[in-house]
Amino acid sequence: MAVVIAGERSGVGKTTVTLALLAALCRRDPARVQSFKVGPDYIDPMFHQFVTGRACRNLDPVLTSESYVTECFQQHCQTADYALVEGVMGLFDGVTGKDDWASTAHIARLLGLPIALVLNCSSTSRSIAAIAHGYTTFDPRLTFAGVILNRVGSDRHLELLQDAIAPLNLPILGVLRRQDEITIPDRHLGLIPTAELPQLRTVIDHLAHLGETCFNWDILSPLLHAPSSSCL
Numbered sequence: 001m002a003v004v005i006a007g008e009r010s011g012v013g014k015t016t017v018t019l020a021l022l023a024a025l026c027r028r029d030p031a032r033v034q035s036f037k038v039g040p041d042y043i044d045p046m047f048h049q050f051v052t053g054r055a056c057r058n059l060d061p062v063l064t065s066e067s068y069v070t071e072c073f074q075q076h077c078q079t080a081d082y083a084l085v086e087g088v089m090g091l092f093d094g095v096t097g098k099d100d101w102a103s104t105a106h107i108a109r110l111l112g113l114p115i116a117l118v119l120n121c122s123s124t125s126r127s128i129a130a131i132a133h134g135y136t137t138f139d140p141r142l143t144f145a146g147v148i149l150n151r152v153g154s155d156r157h158l159e160l161l162q163d164a165i166a167p168l169n170l171p172i173l174g175v176l177r178r179q180d181e182i183t184i185p186d187r188h189l190g191l192i193p194t195a196e197l198p199q200l201r202t203v204i205d206h207l208a209h210l211g212e213t214c215f216n217w218d219i220l221s222p223l224l225h226a227p228s229s230s231c232l
Contacts, residue, residue, distance in 0.1 A: 001223070002077070002083035002084060002223070003113065003223050006087040007118045009120075010090065012181060014118050015119075016031070016207065019204065021215065022211075023051050023208035024210075026052055032054070033052045033083075034054055035054070035056045035086065037056055038058075038060070038085065038087040039058065040060060040116070051204055057076050059072065061101070062095060080226040083224065084224060087104030092106050105142060108142060109110050114144060116145050116146060116173050116174075117132065117187065120150055125160040125164060127164075129168060136168070146172060149171050157199070
C-alpha cells in the first residue's frame with residue numbers, strides 16, 4: 001500500500017505534510033523511502049530527494065500515459081520499504097474543468113491508493129466538516145484513509161474541529177499546529193529550489209520532529225508500507 005497526500009486546494013500545506021512524513025520515515029531503521037509527485041513538477045521533487053536521498057518520481061499521464069504512471073509506481077516501489085505520493089493543486093483539479101484527468105484523484109484511482117486529505121483549518125471550525133464531507137463524497141470511487149488537520153490554532157480550536165468531524169467517521173491522521181517558524185519560501189513559480197536554501201536542513205529536522213509527534217502512526221504506518229510485487 002501507499003498513501004496519496006491530497007489537498008482541498010493549493011496552499012493548504014501538502015508539501016509541508018509530505019516532507020514531515022518523509023523525514024519521520026527516514027529516521028526509522030530500515031527506512032528506504034520512495035516518494036512520488038503527481039504532475040510534471042521538478043521543484044517539489046527536489047525537496048523529496050533532499051529528505052530521502054532517493055529520486056522522486058513524477059506521475060503525469062499527460063506527458064506520459066496511464067500505463068507509464070502505473071509501471072513507474074510499481075517499479076520504484078520494489079526497492080522501497082515505504083511509499084508516499086504527493087498530490088498536485090486541489091484533489092480534483094485536472095487539465096480541464098469538465099473532468100479530473102491528470103488530477104490527484106485520477107492518480108489515486110489509477111493506482112488504487114487511499115487518500116489522506118490535508119485541510120487548512122485556519123479561520124474555520126465547524127465548516128471544516130462541510131469541506132471534508134464534500135471532498136470525501138464527491139467521487140464514490142475514491143477511498144479516504146482520513147484527514148490531516150493543518151494550521152490548528154489552539155486546544156480549543158482543535159476540540160471544535162474534532163467535534164465537527166466526528167459524525168463523518170473520518171479518522172484524523174494528524175494534527176499540525178500553526179508553525180510560523182517553519183516556512184519554506186516560495187515565489188511565483190512555486191517553492192524556491194533547495195540549492196538556494198542554506199537553512200533547509202534545520203527546517204527538515206523540525207519537520208521530522210513534527211512528523212514523529214503529530215501523526216497517528218498506528219493508522220499511517222501500515223498504509224505507508226510500499227506494496228510488494230505480489231500485491232501489484
